[in-house]
Amino acid sequence: MGMPVYLVDPLRDRRWPDFLRRHPGATVFHAPGWLLALQKTYGYEPVVFTTSRPGGELANGWAFCRIRSWLTGRRLVSLPFSDHCQPLEDSTDALQEISCFLGKELKKENWNYVETRPMLSLHTLPEDFREFETFYWHTLDLHPGADEIFRGFHKDCVRRKIRRAEREGLTYEAGSNASLLRKFYHLQLLTRKRHQLPPQPFSWFKNLMDCMGEQLTLRVASKDGRAAAAILTLRFRDKVVYKYGGSDAELNRLGGMILLFWKMIQDAKRDRAVELDLGRSAVENAGLIAFKEHWGATRSRLTYWRCPAQVSWISGKKWKERVAKNVFGHLPEDMLALVGKVFYRHVG
Numbered sequence: 001m002g003m004p005v006y007l008v009d010p011l012r013d014r015r016w017p018d019f020l021r022r023h024p025g026a027t028v029f030h031a032p033g034w035l036l037a038l039q040k041t042y043g044y045e046p047v048v049f050t051t052s053r054p055g056g057e058l059a060n061g062w063a064f065c066r067i068r069s070w071l072t073g074r075r076l077v078s079l080p081f082s083d084h085c086q087p088l089e090d091s092t093d094a095l096q097e098i099s100c101f102l103g104k105e106l107k108k109e110n111w112n113y114v115e116t117r118p119m120l121s122l123h124t125l126p127e128d129f130r131e132f133e134t135f136y137w138h139t140l141d142l143h144p145g146a147d148e149i150f151r152g153f154h155k156d157c158v159r160r161k162i163r164r165a166e167r168e169g170l171t172y173e174a175g176s177n178a179s180l181l182r183k184f185y186h187l188q189l190l191t192r193k194r195h196q197l198p199p200q201p202f203s204w205f206k207n208l209m210d211c212m213g214e215q216l217t218l219r220v221a222s223k224d225g226r227a228a229a230a231i232l233t234l235r236f237r238d239k240v241v242y243k244y245g246g247s248d249a250e251l252n253r254l255g256g257m258i259l260l261f262w263k264m265i266q267d268a269k270r271d272r273a274v275e276l277d278l279g280r281s282a283v284e285n286a287g288l289i290a291f292k293e294h295w296g297a298t299r300s301r302l303t304y305w306r307c308p309a310q311v312s313w314i315s316g317k318k319w320k321e322r323v324a325k326n327v328f329g330h331l332p333e334d335m336l337a338l339v340g341k342v343f344y345r346h347v348g
Contacts, residue, residue, distance in 0.1 A: 003094065005101040008048040010035055010063060016048060019058040019088070027119075027277075028236035029082040030063055033211040038065055040211070041204045042345040044080060049101065051094040060094040062087040064114075071346040073112035076102065080348025081200075083137065083241075083280045084119040084302055096124040103128060103307065114307045125305060132306040135280040136289055138297035142276055146269050152296035162262050165255030170221045170228065172263060176209055180218040184230040187246030189333045194249060198340035205232070205244075219263060221256035229256030233264055240268045241277040261295065 010016040020026040035046040044065035079085040192199040220230045228251035232244040
């Protein structure tokens with residue numbers, strides 16, 4: 001007989017944040033604040049599966065969100081809108097037990113599929129799990145000194161542009177407040193429109209700011225009072241995650257985004273972070289991959305797994321072509337934001 005599997009509410013059970021402080025594999029995407037923002041914005045139900053008995057100290061945990069959509073179906077995802085979410089294992093066979101339990105739950109609860117997004121390869125998944133999507137993932141080692149890190153940047157694509165941006169007289173703001181959030185979201189709208197995609201709703205970023213507290217920082221570069229570029233970063237223990245960014249294309253020549261990345265790295269070094277997570281990139285997005293590697297970031301692979309491995313009409317890297325991509329690029333900002341508000345709750 002295998003080990004029993006228990007369900008934990010990560011938003012109410014104090015054992016979960018205590019466990020995250022101890023486990024070396026925990027990231028910001030496991031954090032209660034991130035999970036709470038997902039719940040408040042999209043109505044997803046966070047749940048953790050564990051073999052640790054109720055009332056006892058948690059030794060392992062696999063975080064998911066239950067998603068119930070009339071449009072895209074019912075599913076378990078670990079985790080929506082998260083670049084990665086590693087199952088937090090111990091030395092037991094817990095992951096194998098939980099995987100088998102999930103297979104049974106899939107049929108019992110009539111879920112369309114179970115999806116997991118681990119950082120590292122999983123060797124204990126049942127055969128029913130298949131590779132679904134693959135991305136590149138970039139991280140920058142912050143152990144070296146700031147000067148050594150700077151020398152690792154591409155001379156023409158980064159170092160010279162940093163110096164030029166510093167000469168442009170851009171103003172720099174960093175913090176977590178309503179004014180910075182409005183500037184950031186305006187640039188998100190502009191950027192998503194250029195890419196012919198709806199933005200995530202304003203409420204998502206507002207909830208992130210409220211739920212993450214000091215773990216979230218907004219950085220904005222402006223020229224003569226006009227926001228030129230903005231980024232949103234998250235912090236968990238000694239790691240910083242670059243999560244979102246946006247810019248005004250008319251001001252891109254000033255190097256605002258380059259300046260913000262350099263400020264982000266300097267701030268991370270000052271706060272003694274040891275790694276900068278630059279997030280995932282589609283394998284065919286050569287421009288984004290090159291941008292991250294010009295900063296000296298190291299490339300690895302992220303593989304998402306599904307059980308069963310069917311592809312829904314609205315998921316996967318081809319969904320843009322399936323939902324009238326060209327329409328989004330011509331919508332006004334307020335309409336584009338409305339589309340995002342309705343759309344994203346169904347695609348997590």
